[in-house]
Amino acid sequence: MNNSEQFDALEERIIDYLEGSMDKASREALEAEVSKGGEAAQMMREYQEVWTGVNIWGEDEIRRQIKLIHDKNLTFNSGRNALKIAPYSWLKYAAVLTALMLASYLIYWLNKPDKADLAGLFQKYYSPQVELTEDLMVKYRSAMLLPGDHPSDSVLLGMEKYRLGDYKSSLEILINVQDTGIVGSLARFYRGLDHMGLGNYNEAWNLLSPLCQQSDLEFCHTACWIAILASLQLHIPSNLVIPKLNQLIEAEGLYRIPANELLNALQ
Known part of the structure; x- marks a missing residue:
């Protein structure tokens, strides 16, 4: 497996872990790998943050937004090049969406009066x-x-x-x-x-x-x-x-x- 394939495989394992669809042996193996630090630990932290965002806004709302992306089949053009969104796992889309939502949330509160005030x-x-x-x-x-x-x-x-x-x-x-x-x-x-x-x-x-x-x-x-x-x-x-x-x-x-x-x- 090349580096890209290894990255994708690790990503899918972490997603399965967070979604609770992983068997006990696979779950324990991933936890052991994460405990050693490195890329697995970093990716787990990142997706746990995504999962927190999912809990804040609700899985149904995020899935609805993802469906809009799929339905519109968005293509981003830059000169002769185009980037088309691929049909990845819903949680991969959630990673992008929750990042945007969290950013909007932070901007909203930064521009509001401080809660302490x-x-x-x-x-x-x-x-x-x-x-x-x-x-x-x-x-x-x-x-x-x-x-x-x-x-x-x-x-x-x-x-x-x-x-x-x-x-x-x-x-x-x-x-x-x-x-x-x-x-x-x-x-x-x-x-x-x-x-x-x-x-x-x-x-x-x-x-x-x-x-x-x-x-x-x-x-x-x-x-x-x-x-x-x-x-x-x-x-x-x-x-x-x-x-x-x-x-x-x-x-x-x-x-x-x-x-x-x-x-x-x-x-």
Whole structure:
């Protein structure tokens, strides 16, 4: 066997090994060869990195991309020469595809704000809404919009539990309140705040984001701001977050300056 044939044979053995299609004796022989270092060890490391990429993006997606290459039968022309992609093993194509995908992934994150910076901004701006809660409790109790004398269905009691930092108990009370009217919106708002306090950022985002559109609510901007902070923990696409930041900036209220800082960080 010449060097090229030996290289191809080793490559196929490593692919069989990673795909789990190699018998025990062949697997042990390859492991012994790899343990000695040299070309076998280097190639194994390279294909293990490819396999990691396969696990990140999923075998089905990579196979789909490979099928597109096969279907189009791509030919790359350079003057009189042409390079045609040969029908190799799918994992050989995966080596190229995952390298490109990993490169794109790295470029994406290098051009995003550093995750540590976003975490720092979250720590800088997130705090429980205790003062707002006290103000809302006074307002809605006096307006007789909250059934404070009935603990089983009292939004007021849920708000009080939140104010005291007992987010779990607050959530257990508020989860039974129907999402209708001002009381329902208030309960939804505090369920979102409870989830923030418990570190359930996805639930907080899902509950609070819709309240951004209810401009008649006096806690609309706070709901929007807390939803934005939740998004920092979830790496939600910026195209879903930036409109909310612009909304707060245009409102010229309490959150204008911090929203502008976050907007600059995300762009």
